[in-house]
Amino acid sequence: MLHFPSLISYGFLxxxxxxxxxxxxxISDFQNSLFVVLVQLLFIILSFQLLGSMRIMPVPVLTQADVYRFLIPSIFYSLSTIASLQALMKLNVAIYVVIKRCTPAFTFFLQAIVLKKQKLDFKTGICVLGLTSGAVITSISDLTFHFESYFIGSLSVVFQSLYLLAMQRCSEHKSSSEVLYINSLIALPMVFVLMVLFTNDLSNVQSYHGYKTFSFWLYFLASTLGGGLLNGSTFYCVMKNSALTTSVVGVLKSILQILFGLFVFDRFSININTIIGIVLSLFAGTMFSYYEYTAKQKKTVTSTNHIDREERIQESTNLYCPTQEMPINSEKLTP
Structure with a gap:
């Protein structure tokens, strides 16, 4: 049965x-993406500490083995988050979502081609091609084409896919909350170093003149709190429902984001190529999720049938070959 509170909270956030x-x-002209990521990571870590001090949940312990194990995933996570926000600063929200929708298909492609862990059949191959083609057609029709932002957005897809693949190998014996906390702890110093060495975010934050405006604090706190709550709600939704249900909600969310994103903030020039690209991307993404769902359902049914068949064989074996108890020689037991 679906757990609607978790679905609604995840979908909304x-x-x-x-x-x-x-x-x-x-709106607030606060274009310091690495600083935003840094504050979001701090919020996650402090939230765990607060919940731990209130004895609501235990605070995971970071060991040296965890650092070695989660270092690579944390690097990909940091790069993916930074690249995503960098792309969002210049791209229209709808275009940004279209590019990010390529992540599940690209992850599947890497699993099938590089890691040989998935079977890339014709249907899923067409979906991957459709998602990619839709993103390309949409970008070509963008009259305000900004190559750097599209390139960074594409890099965010690559880094996020690598993060997901690396995390699959590293998080087998960890709960979702432990992974979130450990990942945030390891990523925090990396983001700080990148911010200090390669950006002017610290000086820009110091010289920013919008701290007295209500809109800045509204968006900044909402972004900071929302980023942490989104991570928590994602894990909560997966725990209460399933990863597949969460991904379906993600598809529906993407459709709404694209529809709203076309008409808010920087207005996007809509033409026939835009419509074709967005529709193709959404359709391919939806079909990809559907094929993933049916494949998992078939795998579950096959596994269940296999277990039932083994149980029936075992029962028939016990029926025709009853176990005979060895008689106990009481004379030998008597001293």
């Missing part, structure tokens, strides 16, 4: 975050 971050960057 997932839908809102792109617009909240975009509002912070554009």
């Amino acid at each position: 997932s839908f809102s975050m792109a617009f909240l971050n975009k509002a912070l960057f554009e």
Whole structure:
């Protein structure tokens, strides 16, 4: 049975975050993406500490083995998050979502081609091609084409896919909350170093003149709190429902984001190529999720039938070959 509170919270936060971050960057003109990521990671870590002090949940312990194990995934996570926000600063929200929708298909493609862990059949191959083609057609029709932002957005897809693949190998014996906390702890110093060495975010934050405005604090706090709550709600939704249900909600969320994103903030020039690209991307993404769902259902049914068949064989074996108890020689037991 579906757990609607978790679905609603995840769907709402997932839908809102792109617009909240975009509002912070554009309306408040606070274009310091690495600083935003740093504050979001701090919020996650402090939230765990607060919940631990209130004895609501235990605070995971970071060991040296965990650092070695989660270092690579944390690097990909940091790069993916930074690249995503960098792309969002320049791209229209709808275009940004179209590019990010390529992540599940690209992850599947890497599993099938590089890691040989998935079977890339004709249907899923067409979906991957459709998603990619839709993103390309949409970008070509963008009259305000900004190559750097499209390139960074594409990099965010690659880094997120690598993060997901690396995390699959590293998080087998960890709960979702432990992974979130450990990942945030390891990523925090990396983001700080990148911010200090390669950006002017610290000086820009110090010289920013919008701290007295209500809109800045509204968007900044919403972005910070929302980023942490989104991570928690994602894990909560997966725990209460399933990863597949969560991904379906993600598809529906993407459709709404694209529809709203076309008409808010920087207005996007809509033409026939735009419509074709967006529709193709959405259709291919939806069909990809559907094929993933049916494949998992078939795998579950096959596994269940296999277990039932083994149980029937075992029962028939016990029926025709009853176990005979060895008689106990009481004379030998008597001293």
